Amino acid sequence: MAADTLYTLLRDAVGSASLVEALPRQMARAPSWLDPNADTWNVAPLHRRSDKKIWTLDFTRVSHPELQAVARAHAVWSIVERQLGPQSLSASLYVFAHLGQRLGARPLQTLRTEDFHAVEQDIVSHYAERTSARMCADLQRVAAWLTRQTGLRLDYRSMRRAPAAHGREATDDGRAAKLLPDSVIADLLNARHLPDLPDRDRFYLSAIAISVATGFRLGELLTLPSDCLIQDRGALLVRSFVSKHGKAAPRPVPPELADIVIDAVDHIRDVTRPAREKARTWAEHAPIDWAAIIRDPDPTAFEYFVRRWLSDWIANPVNRIIDPRCAYFSCGDRSQWVPLADLLDAHGGNISAVSREVGIGRASMSRLVAQLEASRRGEVYLGKKTAESRRAFDTDRRIPSIMAFKALTGRNLQNSPRNARLADLIAEARDAQIKQTEYPSPHQDLALEERCRVAPEVLRDPETGEAVLNLHEALFVLFKNQLSDTHVVDTGRIKAVSINQFNHWLAGYKRDRGTGKPGDALCARLGILDPRTEEPAKLTNHDFRHWLETAYENGGMSQTQIATLFNRSSSTSNSVYDHTNSSVRRERLKDAMADGLLIGHAAEAYVRIAEESPEDATAYLESAVKFQNPMPHGICRLNWALEPCPHALSCFSCGDAQDDASEPCEHLIVDTTDAAQIDQIAQIHCNAQSIVQIMTDDGAEDSPQLAQFQRIARSTRSILTKAGRP
Template sequence: MTSAFDQFIEDGKVLAGRHGLSWDAPYDPHTGAIPKTHWWDLGTAAGKVERSRKLISTFAANYAAVAAVGSVTGRDCSGVMTPAWISFFKATALHDLFVKGRTPANFTNNISDSLRILAICAGDTPPPLLSASIVSAAYNAALIASPSAKRASTLKALIANWLDGTGIADQRPLAQYCTPDPSNTLALEREKRIETTLRRQVDSKRPDALRSDLSQVHYAEKLPNEAALAELIRIVFSASPHTFSDLIRFHQARILLATGFRVGELVSLPSNCLIVEQPAPTNPRLFGPLTPIVMLRHYAEKQMPAGRGFELVEAIQHVPPLLVPTVMSTVSTVLRATEPLRRLAMAQRATGSLFPDLQPEALISWTEAYTRASGMMQVTVSEIPQSLKDAYREAYDVVALNAIRQHQARALVSSSVSPRVRDYFRRVEIDRQGRSLLRDSEGSEFLLEKRERLAGRTPFVRVGELEEYIREALPTKLPELRLSRSDRGKIGLEDRLFLYPGRAVAEAKHDAIIDIERYFSVQYASTADLEQQLGGIGGGRLFQRYGDSDDERGHKINPHSLRHLQNTELFSRGVADTVISKRFNRKDTDQSYVYDHRKLAEHLEEMEPEKARLAKTMLGPKAREAFDLIRGGRITGPVVSTFQRIQREEGDEAAFEFLNAEAGALHFTPYGFCLNSFAASPCVKHLECFNRCSHLVRTDAPEEQKNLTDLSRRYEIHIERLRTKPSKAPNYITQLAHAEERLAGVKAALAQAPGPPVFPEGSSLHAEVGRAR
């Protein structure tokens, strides 16, 4: 063993002890499974509280990895890592988390699987003694272990960083041997996928490609689709949410539109996020009170230095005055709606019980137990009146919720219990291997057969037993009572702004009402949920539920694209890059330009601000449009040549005056833009531009493309008719030649890209007609 390897392991042991992790965790040597009590929860160790825990629960590779290694090496291999590799595996996890300062997910989602493949491929060979053949075999196994070949690219990176870069490997550099086997067709195919992905990533970081179209947007695919954005705005500001969870999601989207937060920053907003300052005016009698300054306190991502100081770093974003009403009303609405959930979460933390208002030995009716465990308010066969549902969903107020509760309490006197209650406790009995949760009024076991009638009896449930069942059988519904660390102290569930009932799928699926005052499961919003609601596969779920047409129901938006959009709009409005970078919690201005997707015309204006301001004040609408086309090099012609000559000789002001006078004559036709001026005389060949007129220039207007396509189709039909019915008339050949010539011109126009003349070698039809006179 090398001293570098020994030191790496010793440092790992120190890090494990410092963060409360047991280094010598026991495991099954045959399966690699670690006992649950000894699992490493990397998120908890780092102070990062997440619903999806990042765990090390086994020292074995998965079946696909073992099969891939066997396929490459041609031998049966154990899926469990050897002790030396287990030590290296644990030390790498700790160094990645606490030295490199990366997230727990980086190890569990990226490094872990690739490192397991390398370990089982190496077998008894320890990390320092790795050879080129082992690395090559592991790389090829990683290539075929997953369709995306992501594990292979990660394997190459971890060898370069953790074995070559740290000096642990004796025969370094080893990363150079991460190459596909020429005889393995599948490995070669997966290698091509890696190359394609790398090429795409490199291309996205290159300088801007040349853009010939003034309206061309830089990396437009990173901006939200306009129709989808308009539909999202309509939904979250106009539609009525059908469920409590959708109410929270609507307001999340409103804040996202107003701030451009990262999704993680949005869902982690604290309940005290709103900051309102009343500045004192210098002379209140003269100027009156100043407008309040409104800011949003949030936890900024990507702020932690290496070594992980704190998990959550507080930051402030100012809210523009135009958006203050939206932001303030959104925050106040969410705080009011989630107040019952917040109170319950606080009580759960204080008592350690899921039902803090009840004693563990207390007996409650099975209908109340059903509501507290599932959240469902309807416990009888008597349906909740639609009027009560509508009253509650109008404002999601607890007063209306109490009216529904009273309705069901009255219905219990005259109606039977809903079959769903009976079915629920039947499933509980199955989960408990035949042991019923139900008790009689004395606390004895209450056995209820499948079709047995109650006959006036009322089953009860002991609170402590119900809570024990929930903790064992429903772990994904448990409220997250772990505390997150921040630079201002501990952050609990009750300190979050966006709360909703956990896994309340019955709201949307069965039009159910959830009792948010009694349902034990309180959860905070997650990034995965919002991404799925706005941009899920096949369309965002909010669009599917609230869209008015099939097209609208198919929309989807990447939430992060709204950050790109706001960044671009701020640049378009002339906001300084330093201000934009500060708004989005960036450490320098470079990243703000990565998010800049302005059109070419806007970039040109930024490069010549004085000329842009003069054009804005002097030019009329048509002249301004012509100026943009000229400046982008999209049109040429006599007027353009004269404009450019005046601009060179007499300056911008004289050139703009000329363009104002001539621009009225420059005009758009149904088939493109005409460069000639008809101020003196009209064109008698008007609308025959496609007959090889040198003044015709295509634009990017959709209507223009449609007009040319329709015209081409009509000419084709006309020519086909002439050919199917030939004639000996003297004008037949002339008519056919005329139609074919026009069709060729139309097709040439269709094939031409916007910008350059369609017929650069053509003639001026206007000039020819003038000479004919």
């Protein structure tokens, strides 16, 4: 087994725990590239983006030897059982590093819940509120995993909760601050048609138009296929590659925005078509990926490819040093081989006549004649240069140089640790070329060459490693510098548009902020103002997702419909994106209650009052929905800021224990049209019934807990019956 060393370390650390028993089975399903015994793992293949070549997990950060072995096993488990990506693996490793510092020299078996609380305090003291809350959540997950897998008795629950800055659970001020004004959205959509708009702005504004209409995450937006549009019976849909384990389904486009999306996609296709067509040729023979070679911590590939480049350079006839019929002339941007022998024969050896014909000065022509004579003797003409000087030949285009390497790769290694080695290799090749000695090419390594080629794919399946989107199939693919006004387009380098590229265009660079230069923020350059501040709008691509979901909420869509539209596995994430203010919610609640769509004491009271006095019913309705607190199973009408819950947050166990028709809390309102609420109540009902059955079988008829769960079962059954749920 490849994990023999890790297996031994784990057995010594935790004995015969389930963690040790499961390791062989998990390693059999682990990726072939994974070496569990290595100190560092490159988990980049687990990333969806193919351009991620290196993502290192450094287990030496966990100073405690036993805990380090457990951290490796946790990473194997996370990869095999949970299919987690590099970000999650890095977050968990950070937790293990903190725990290792806390353990010190103590054995792993002495790890206690108190240690987790101490680590929590350390995290809170060093990080911001939201960051520490996220890290403590990772700490809690690690504690639960250790309890299950190692037999340690840990009961850690993180008490850190970051306050909701926006969404359904936040304040009206927080929601208003997060939601982009409609005028900003309109200005961004209209900006695509501004006269004299730079090509770069028009390209990315078209991307924004797609984002506004679909709400794609930025990673999803930039990995759209070129044939992403689907016309289905008059409806427009956009197919994409969903992230975060979402449900794969085409994204519907609101009919009002369909023409905008079609126009935006057509424009992007036109701009990216040349790069896409060239990328198609890479599918069979991709070029060498010098960027990855230079970044690779192992110098083997760098040494191999630089030596091969130098060997090919010297072997190229264009770069010859000796020619018995021609002389090499170089001055400024002009470099050429002059057929000097033929010219001298034609002019009877008159150097001045030859000089006038080719437009080269008399002194330079004399040096060319000396070069020709040296070549006929089989010697290299050096003039005033010395063969030992490294810099004497920097301007000779026939001789390899740092500048020639930069032109080949597009990379400046001045601040790279590879720079010194590159200079030595070039000097070695120069000596061989000038002294006319052999410079052998390295023995061909086909496996290394294949591994170091540019990946023609944009997205891959982390589980199988197979490409799911190639460069020639992607919508957002460009030549290097294609949208630049200041740099020459490099048609030899093709890249998918990255998240950083988009963000730098949208938010600008700090050095250019407020200057109006191309590096300034988009809204500042185009004069798109936020009406709330009368200053340039500040936004991210994710804000369009918040804006679109709020529009769907205000349009009356159910939570299940919204979750389906955004490819979510459940509707629980909807609340973060809902920025509907309280007044709109109250009106919506009033309308639903008046239409008889709600269940609860307040809804039934409204119906009774309305039968006798519609005016009184309207007044009651105003007071009944003044406050609303969303919960998974309904809405609470209490003002939680001023009134404590009279039932200790137990909405379904409020009735009399002897009442066979027990009802839920009088403050609870349930929306019968919200499938998520009804599903939650059905789950509570099922759990309550199971607990009642177990306690009855155990003879606990006199237990107050049994009576409580009986009330829960009756009240939830009452709601499900009224909602028409069998």
